[in-house]
Amino acid sequence: MDSTLTETEQKILNAAKKVFVLKGMSGARMQEIANEAGINKSLLHYYFRTKEKLFDSVFQSALGEFFPKIRSYMLSDSSLEDKIKVFVTEYSKVLQENPFLPSFILGEVNRNPEHIISYFKQHVGSIKDKNIPAFHQATKELAEKGSSSGFDPRNLLLNMIGMILFPILARPVIKEVFFDGNNAEFEVFMKNRESHISEFIINSITKS
Amino acid sequence: MDSTLTETEQKILNAAKKVFVLKGMSGARMQEIANEAGINKSLLHYYFRTKEKLFDSVFQSALGEFFPKIRSYMLSDSSLEDKIKVFVTEYSKVLQENPFLPSFILGEVNRNPEHIISYFKQHVGSIKDKNIPAFHQATKELAEKGSSSGFDPRNLLLNMIGMILFPILARPVIKEVFFDGNNAEFEVFMKNRESHISEFIINSITKS
DNA sequence: GTCTATACACTGATAGAC
């Protein structure tokens, strides 16, 4: 992230993010991005040369919105229970503010795994080194207190993210199948679901 | 599904599925589908008129690979514990056989929610009527035996699917972040994870 | 830096011979 960003560059990036996230790399049109940014199509090429380079910039910054946050939650030194509650709450908030971002990232990640790999080589070769040990330790502590199953803490992280993420990814399906398209009911359900997830996890972990 | 399908039609659908699932609607090229099917580009239009209609056929059949299976698992009259175990196992198998299908479906579902809605109007206005009550009953039974929290059974279903699905959706990321790209380690982890999920859920539900 | 005009490639779709 260069902090030396023209106002125009910033407008382009915001517009590009909106369009790319909604339409995907191949579905997005340079013209639409230009319109959304309120500038001329040629300027996109002036600043970012090609569509692909523009996409890369957007994708990298989109990734940045998620992973660093995860890290900070994991590194705090509160109890595992609190850590779980905070993670569920905060991560849910981030996702609900950008409901289309996850499906965008996951989609393009599957199409183009090298992107994500290069991202981690660049930014966080750290999650394994930093987050997991912290998590592992907390899990062990708790496993000793209760007679809980001392499973791989990576499973715990995957469980949390999966439960939080899936309803957002599949929002249109779930709204339709479970609530006959009723938006209000769905929103209430999702709000209550946050505390359900925390309880569900803690319940399982502290099982005597 | 007409069972009156030409051999050529079937070849086209298979090829189209492969390409659409990998590249998405806008990323897929009619030429590539034709090549993959070993036929001429014009034949695609002869059989399916437009790209969009071809896509619809593929999408509908892709959806069909998931939801009916879910239903049958839910409708059996075994215990909730067994139901969970079977669901996790069978659903994991389906997903691992088609690792790219979920991200395809979820991506296009978010781009075009009307598709999924029309699908449910057509095929299963039933999940709510059939699966949920069956699930609800089983959950209640168990809640009475243990002193478990009598939460909304829809949460249980979302929890299961989320935990099963997420690592498959984010496979490249997780393989990289958790296993430094080591495929073998990842596969072992995923195999063990199946039973972990069942235990994790049952643990939480039967919490005393 | 910003705009207009345009080049160039590609893609979905159709017409028509066989």
Added chain:
DNA sequence: GTCTATCAGTGTATAGAC
């Protein structure tokens, strides 16, 4: 039903005036 040839439309990218 299957193929070849071709068209019209669209999209990225560049050249050049200001």
